[in-house]
Amino acid sequence: MSAQELGALLADASQNGAYFIDVRDREGLEEIARGLGFAVAAIDFAGCDGRDEVLERFAAALRFPEWFGGNWDALADCLGDLSWWPADGYLLLLDHAGAWRVSEPFDFATLLEILNDAAMSWSAQRLPFWALVPLSAAALDEVLEPG
Template identity: 55%
Template sequence: MNAIDLRALLADPVQSGAYFIDDRDTAAMAQAGTALDFGVARIDLSGCGDKTELLARLARGLQFPSWFGGNWDALADSLGDLAWWPAPGYLLMVEQIGGLREADDDTFATLLSILNEAAEDWRERNVAFWALLPLPADALAALET
């Protein structure tokens, strides 16, 4: 897919949501989001193994306001607001997710649900909200089987 195709894809709120992608596409996706003037955040979850650390890293990476409560409801509320980060669309790159998936699958499943709910909420406002979760090609292929 070329850069123009990526921008067209990312600009379409109807298709936005939380998706696993090939980690080799991470840089191109981030560049396309930047070219669209989207709010782009890269959140590294290396070594993250539980909900508390996950929420702390998301709060730092997305520069949540001081009122962020550090729980699932607060995450959902913050992702649905983003008033402190005005942009025509949003692209979150949630990287190095393997450790969290292995350590706490329930937390990971809840995160995916909240990210998809946020995308649905933004879609209703005609704003693209993408949460991309890069995986190595072999791990991505394993999901497809």
Template identity: 45%
Template sequence: MSESGFNLGLDDPSQAGVYFATNDDLRTMGMAARDAGLLARSIDLRGCKTKATLLLRISIALDIPTGSGRNWDALSDQLRDLAWLPAPGYALLFDDAGDLRDADEASFDTLLDILQEAATEWAGRGIPFWAFLALAEDEFEQPD
């Protein structure tokens, strides 16, 4: 049991990966990640419409060292390294991811691929790496 009273299994690298959630769910996921001992970082994508803005916001949220490249290859390398942020695991919480998806679907899809590649590589090292991307609640199927 965790401090919050429930355990979502976020300490299990074999289950880690890229998942969609609602903005309301991100707060809970952040608390659960911290309870699991993971480093949780929020990345606000509200109004994010370009690759350049996306890479800047990720860089700031993750304190990526100055001088690091700002392109897809650099992001991929950075997310599979994170040596400057040592932790037993990671949870990236992307608020309002639908804004980027709606404005630049190609960048959104590339981001998903890079996040999944990072999760797979971290899992191979026995370290959980989660990415939760918030979409509007009406984009999720509701039970009948």
């Protein structure tokens, strides 16, 4: 897919959601999103040992307001608001999430559900919102063809 086609895809709010991508595509997608005027946040999951740490990293990367409660509901509330961070769209990059995804599958599934719910909410407002999980080719194959 060309850069122009990727830009059109990212700008299409009807396609909002949380997606797994090949880590080799990460930089290009970030560059395209920035070119579209998107707010971009990288949340580094390296070394995460639990949900609380994931929530702290989200809060820091997205500069959540002081009222952030540090739980899944508060994350959903903040991702559905983002009034403190106005932009033409949003791109969240969940870097190095592979190990945490494997060690905490229930919490990871909860996080994806929250991200997809936020994406659908933003889609209704016609504002692009993407959460991308860059994975190695081998890990991506496992996700796409489990078992």
